[in-house]
Amino acid sequence: MKRLPRPYIRVALTVVTAALILTLAATPVIAHSFGSEYASTRYATRVDADGLWLVIVVEIPATDVLGDFRRFLRDNPEHSNEANVERFRTQQLDLIANAIDLSVDGEPVSDPWRPVDSEINGLGTEGFFVYMVEHRARPNRGGETFDVTLDNQLLTAKVVYFSSYAEARTPWRKTGDSAVPLLERGLEGEIVGPTMNDAESDLWIPDDALRQVTYTFTRQ
Numbered sequence: 001m002k003r004l005p006r007p008y009i010r011v012a013l014t015v016v017t018a019a020l021i022l023t024l025a026a027t028p029v030i031a032h033s034f035g036s037e038y039a040s041t042r043y044a045t046r047v048d049a050d051g052l053w054l055v056i057v058v059e060i061p062a063t064d065v066l067g068d069f070r071r072f073l074r075d076n077p078e079h080s081n082e083a084n085v086e087r088f089r090t091q092q093l094d095l096i097a098n099a100i101d102l103s104v105d106g107e108p109v110s111d112p113w114r115p116v117d118s119e120i121n122g123l124g125t126e127g128f129f130v131y132m133v134e135h136r137a138r139p140n141r142g143g144e145t146f147d148v149t150l151d152n153q154l155l156t157a158k159v160v161y162f163s164s165y166a167e168a169r170t171p172w173r174k175t176g177d178s179a180v181p182l183l184e185r186g187l188e189g190e191i192v193g194p195t196m197n198d199a200e201s202d203l204w205i206p207d208d209a210l211r212q213v214t215y216t217f218t219r220q
Helices: 006-019 024-025 062-075 081-099 179-187
Strands: 039-048 051-061 100-104 128-137 144-150 159-167 172-177 212-219
Touching: 006 081, 039 062, 039 144, 039 212, 051 062, 051 081, 051 100, 051 144, 062 081, 081 100, 081 128, 100 128, 159 172, 159 179, 159 212
Parallel strands: 039 159
Antiparallel strands: 039 051, 051 128, 100 144, 144 212, 172 212
16 A cells, blocks of 8 residues: 655645645644544535535544555455555445434434545655545535534544634634644543644543533624
């Protein structure tokens, strides 16, 4: 399976993030710094005049992914190695998409996630494989306030470090974010990840309470 050196992945993720959500250019989506045995999940959300945009970046330890890939090869001997690499990548992205539910104002969004179109999506770094999915929508929001809720049941048997960033632009403002108090509370000695410019988004914690997050947006 194709793997890239970690410094390249970090630079590329910065570029991808800047393209996806411009305000995160100064706070690149990079991994937590707590060791390659842990998975990580980062939520990035923006609401503006164009609608709702969410990106989820998942890093899974390479040892886990390669073990799954070897089993995949054994189960699919009729395909070439090159074909199996792409089929396995697609399977991984589908597993992630199916494990994270999205609802708006309590109403489930059907089949919300699409793979991020990026050359690094599904590739290996030094210690991790990186997967990214996104959701874009122009919800018909006639009211003054709406909620966006994520329910993440991915890798429930693993220790996962979580991070979250959400912002609003005109004509909306963010008036609620259930992730913020959880990130601020953190776990003793396991709060701050890599140094970033934004105090909110440099927090990573292995707290399963962050599997369910709700963001509230109100019209200005």
